[in-house]
Amino acid sequence: MTAAATPSPTGPGTAPSVRQPTAQWAQGPAVPIVSVLAALFAGAILILVSGSDPIRGYLALIRGAFGSPYNITETLVIAVPLTLAGISVAVAFRTGLFNIGAQGQLLVGALAAGWTGAQFSDLPGIFLLPLTLLSAVIAGGAWGAIAGWLKAARGVNEVITTIMQNYTVVFVMHWLLQNGPMTAPNAAGTPASSPIGAGAILPIIIPNEIVPLSRLHAGVLLAIAAVVVFWFLMWRTSLGYELRAVGLGARAAAQAGIDPRRRMVLVMFIAGGFAGLAGMIQVSGLFHRVFDGFSAGFGFDAIAVALLGKNSPIGITLAAILFAAFARGGTIMQADAGVSSHLVEVVEATVLLVIAAEAIVRALAVRRGTPAEAIA
């Protein structure tokens, strides 16, 4: 093959994933549903082995996630950042990039929102809220675009750069928030920033008269809007078409006149923007400030959410709600049924395992000669 000598249009070291032929059954929601059920079954066995009652455990889980209006709102509160970070991963995935950096991009967005919201706290909400939002989206986007640029210009693997960027953000946060430039003067020992202005706060959309203590904020509306934007962008605009074309085959896309490098930088900006928005929502909707150890792990759970949701708008939304239900319900399962909440993590991991196994099954199916007309 002489291709080794010719410079690849996607830069050195690039091997964009080419979609494998897929059997019909693997296209729909069958695989995610089966994987979740299998994981729940495995979890039930583990609960039994650990000496508890799985039925009681799972009932507590369901009650914790959906058992009361308050619990439903709390589940949605978790689902919001998961959905947005899930879109961040998916939009990159659709373009053939693996964004492990949603966590770091989320934190950068949160820092930007926390800084803007506190710095201009006197501005009225009509200016301050959009300003806070934009600052988070741009900061998260710029942070993500670094990985996209490194990939496009130098062929640096985005998996590595985004992981390293996550660490960078965590340490910058330590510096900023532990007696650093952003630490609130009266933080009382807690490494936290000053509170954002009233104008930067996303209001609670379900009044406490209806659901007492509800924390469900307008961020849920932003998340829904983001899902629609994601769908529209990817499937209703020419840019989305180009991004997906790059994802399906960068060389073919280049042949068709689409420059994969520019799309890579752009899509990582978009991915970072969605994650940054998630960070902004956590600041403006929940905490009204940033603190060290903020929103740990959402960006990583988001990878699972995107995979389970098959990188589709509806799928991601449902997967985010499911993972949020696991998170909230798992905690209540521990409180009410005495089952360790870490068990839910085992269930989540099993879901991923089954999804990963799908790739193996698919490869076997292809080798066995699944009819070509079954390929979508």
Place this chain on the structure above:
Amino acid sequence: MKRILALAFISLMVTVTTACGNLGGLGGPTIKIGLVTDVGGLNDKGFNSLANQGRLDAAKDLGVETSVTESKKQEDYVPNLTNYAQQNYDLVVGVGFLMTNSIWKVAKQFPNIKFALIDGAPANDKGDTENLPNVANLFFREQEPGYVVGVIAAMMAKDKVGKATHNTVCSMGGIPIPSVDRWIAGYQDAVKTISPTTTILHGYSNDFVDQAKGKEVGLNHISKGCDILFQVAGGSGLGYIAAAKEKGVYAIGVDADQSDVAPGTVITSALKRVNKAVYDTVKAVKDKAYKAGDNFFSATNDGIGIGKIDPVVPANIKTAADQALADIKSGKIKPKTEIQVKG
């Protein structure tokens, strides 16, 4: 097929209703205690696990019904505390200063539920402390056990006992916050008082979980001549102890008795009896003696102490440590609360 599905659905509903009935049958006159850990989790060998020990002891001795919830993220504190309050628990205990604002939010909403917070006082949305009539703030005088282990470290260094040959003692905190720094302040105070010629080094791992970061600081300290290392950094501190073990020098544990972490390396531990604080608070609720606001645990009420002392520590040093503890109890020694050596 449809019929099977319908049957399955009906049987599920029946299970749900009966099981819910069972759950509803709980309650009655027994006192219910809910414990919410911070993100450190139950296996931190530190204050979360100690608080849980206090809960289990109370369940055994006092006949109270207890439950525990581990928080995975800081986002979880409010809903986890709320869950117990909504179910009318008699006492909801939050572990750690990270919950100061969350406990303020929840306790305000449930004025009839009693709360207790380890290592902190409720803080309002502006970040200012605002005491509530239904929150007990359980504080410890960490400088006291810090001072006592400081006496041991200073004398070991001064007398060049065993592997302590460089006359240098060190400490590492998790992050620079008052409840971490107080330990170190007492430790340094003792060293400065007893052995002014001893070099003191101090650093932070900037983490309470990651052992690798603690080990890095430890190896750095040892390379500068430290042979006694005192950690106040939760899980990260275990890495600091691991560095001491690897290089064959001494370490001092914190919170719980950590002599079993590295026998022969850990010469003693500075104890903060969080278990006693939880137990005493549960007992106070049961005896209707619960007191909101600041509650201090110190040498005076055995809320602090020191752990098992390794045989490598000579008898005269042990005696000096016991004497220091007694002097703190009697008020003769008042350990400093501000760090003197920051680097």
